[in-house]
Amino acid sequence: MLGLTVAQITDADYYTVQNGVVLAVATVDFNSKMILAGPDILSRGFIYMRESGDLIRDSQRILFNAIRIALKNKDASIQSVNGAIVNALRPFLYEKTEREPIIIPMILTPDN
Numbered sequence: 001m002l003g004l005t006v007a008q009i010t011d012a013d014y015y016t017v018q019n020g021v022v023l024a025v026a027t028v029d030f031n032s033k034m035i036l037a038g039p040d041i042l043s044r045g046f047i048y049m050r051e052s053g054d055l056i057r058d059s060q061r062i063l064f065n066a067i068r069i070a071l072k073n074k075d076a077s078i079q080s081v082n083g084a085i086v087n088a089l090r091p092f093l094y095e096k097t098e099r100e101p102i103i104i105p106m107i108l109t110p111d112n
Contacts (some may be wrong), residue, residue, distance in 0.1 A: 020101040021045025022093065023061055024085050027108040030078075033071040036110060039063035041084075046093075046101040054098055062088050078107045 005015035026038035041056050041063075070081045085105040092101055 004014070018046060019099050021104060022046055022059075022089070022101045023104045023106060024069055025106045025108070026063065026085075028067065028071065028078075028081060028111065029110055030071075030076060033076065035064065035067055035071075037108075039067065040095075042079070048101065050051060051079075058096075059089060059092065062092050078109075080103070081107050 021044045023042040025042075026044065027036040028034070029036055030037045039060055041059050043052075047055060063085055066084040067081055070076055070084035073080060082105040086103045089103050090100065093103075
């Protein structure tokens with residue numbers, strides 16, 4: 001984006017620059033309905049990871065509970081868990097920071 005004016009930046013790019021991106025990563029086994037690893041939080045342009053330990057830990061707890069609840073559904077899928085992640089994390093992050101980053105859920109599954 002170097003050398004571009006604000007008028008040349010698309011709305012999505014401008015939104016990302018202003019609010020950042022949060023990646024929520026977890027490994028889930030849908031057969032056993034268990035969280036095998038994570039959830040972990042990565043941030044680009046949203047918060048300084050080194051200075052936001054409490055926010056990250058609280059976010060991880062919220063995500064763990066949201067994933068666990070989503071997995072209780074007999075029709076649990078990657079899509080339903082992704083939706084649970086976004087729906088749980090978005091209001092929490094806004095409440096704490098008054099910013100709305102793009103939230104990208106990433107659910108990994110073990111090889112079967």
